[in-house]
Amino acid sequence: MFGWIPLVLYLFTRYPPQKALVTGFVIAWLFLPVAEFKIPGIPGYNKMTAISYGILLATVIYDSPRLQTFKFHWVDIPMAVWLVCPFITSNVNGLGPYDGFSMMQSQIATWGLxxxxxxxxxxxxxxxxxxAIAIFMGGLAYVPLCWLESRIYTSLMGIIYGVSTGRDAAQSFRYGGYRPQLFMExxxxxxxxxxxxCLMGVALWKTGIIKRLWNQPMGVWMAILILTFIICRSTGAYVLFLVGVLALFLAWQFRTSIILWVLVLGIFYYLYLGVSGTFPNKQIVATMSQMFNADRVASVQFRFDNEEILGAKARQQMIFGWGGFGRSRVFNELGEDISVTDSLWIIVFGINGAVGLISVFSSLLLPVLSFCIRFPARLWSHPLFAPPAALAMGIAAYSLDCVLNAMVNPIFILASGGIAGIVAAKDKDLMKG
Structure with missing residues (x-):
């Protein structure tokens, strides 16, 4: 973990700053272990903060003038609200400014940087x-490791780093095989x-940005990557990929971004139902019971049942939430925690309330919608605009996953900042870099 710092400094001496940043983010996210060191006075040094701290330090040393190029734009408002929300929440709940400042530090390190x-x-x-190219290459780098882990039925993170994320063994097996995890949670x-x-690969391949790689046709690498994606055994990711490909296909062929708009607006409608307590969980479970096996239905019902009791608790402090220290969780008469949080939305709603929930999802999705408006779908088949369009679709797909899971990934936050950057940029600055 600490060896990452000199490595990222080396990257900034070896490559142009922009390439060093992209390479550093992807390498660190793919290969650093899921571990944390407690350091007094600052947020814990973990995989997330190591990436941000390391690259910020390298920027200060080797590219400090760039730090002054930031100009606040209206598209940055949700992120600004999300970063100060913990401080407001702590003070509203009487936890004091020190606690609020501490929580805000963590938010800045994880999301803001x-x-x-x-x-x-x-x-x-x-x-x-x-x-987009770095994400695609990162997927290819994971190909042999995914196959290896799916064959040895053991986490490589445990073998190499001696670290375990405590994953339930039952969650490691799906569709008759082992679900790889590699160096992720x-x-x-x-x-x-x-x-x-895979989504980045489709965009790079079909718009002709990359035709051959390592002297092999791009189609060969896409076949290998998609086959590897299949052995990851993640049903939700399969659905997200199909939706993403359909959205890009409609944009390329019919010059419409309707799928992306429907997806983003659907996410916010889901959040509205959850916050208001009107989500039709019983009807959904009843419908699923006619289509899926009992284990899958039971898993969904368990999630909905927990979100129902957690949502009821969160609505008692709806605006700014309960703050930290487990105050948003539900306890029985014996003081035992009886709640399970699976999704990012219910965690944020409980801790930071509706303000935090709206701001965190808007910080991801407002740049996406703004991109669709400024750069309409008729441009997305052009090699210049295909990568940001694919990234915008990837951010929307990730945001939908956050409605179901709670797995923060800094690559998508980085991409959201980049999309916001081109929305805010002047036309003459778009071709720089």
């Missing part, structure tokens, strides 16, 4: 193209990553 770095480095079409997180890599 990746977004800010995306805004100052990837605020042009060339930068977003580099990020869960196999579901790996599935979303490989889904995104």
């Amino acid at each position: 990746p977004y800010y770095l995306g805004r100052i480095y990837l605020n042009n079409l060339g930068g977003l193209r580099q990020l 869960h196999g579901l997180m790996l599935g979303v990553w490989m889904m995104t890599a």
Whole structure:
């Protein structure tokens, strides 16, 4: 973990800053272990903060003038609200400014820094193209490791680093085989990553940005990558990939971004139902029981039941939430925690209330919708605009996954900052980088 710092400093001496940033983010996210060191006075040094701290330090040393290029734009408002929300929540709940400042520090390290770095480095079409290529290459780098782990039935993170994420053994097996995890918190997180890599590959391949790689046709690499994605055994990621490909196909062939709009607006409608307590969970479970096996239905019902009791608790402090220290969780008369949080939305709603929930999802999705408005779908088949369009679709797919799971990935936050950057940029600046 600490060896990452000199490595990222080396990257900034070896490559141009923009390429060093993209390479550093992807390498660190793919290969650092899921571990944390407690450091007094600052948020814990973990995989998330190591990426942000390392690249920010390298920027200060080797590219400090870039730090002053940031200019606040209205598209940045949701992220700004999300970063200060913990401080307001803590004070509203009487936890004091010190607690609020501490929680805000963690929010800045996890969310604010990746977004800010995306805004100052990837605020042009060339930068977003580099990020799309890096994500695709990162997917290819994971190919042999996915196959290896699916054969040895053991986490490589445990073998190499001696670290375990405590994943239930029952969650490691799906569809008659072992679900790989590699160096991520869960196999579901790996599935979303490989889904995104496949989505980037489709865009890079079909728009002719990459025709051959390592002297092999791009179609060969896409076949290998998609086959590897399949063995990740993540049903949700399969669905997200199909929706993403359909959205890009409709944009390329019929010049419409309707799928992306429906997806984003559908996410916000889902959140509205959850916050208001009107989500039709019983009807959905009844419908699913006629279509899926009992185990799958029971898993969904368990999630809905917990979100129902957690939502009821959150609505008692609806605006700014309960704050930290487990105050948003539900306890029985013996003081035992009887709630399970699976999704990011219910965690944020309980801790930071409706303000936090709206701001965190808007920080991801407002840049996406703004991109659709400024750069309409008729442009997305052009090699210049295909990578940011694919990234926008990837962010929307990831946001939908956050409605069901709670797996924060800084690559998507970085991409959101980059998309916001080109929305805010002047036309003459789009071609820089």
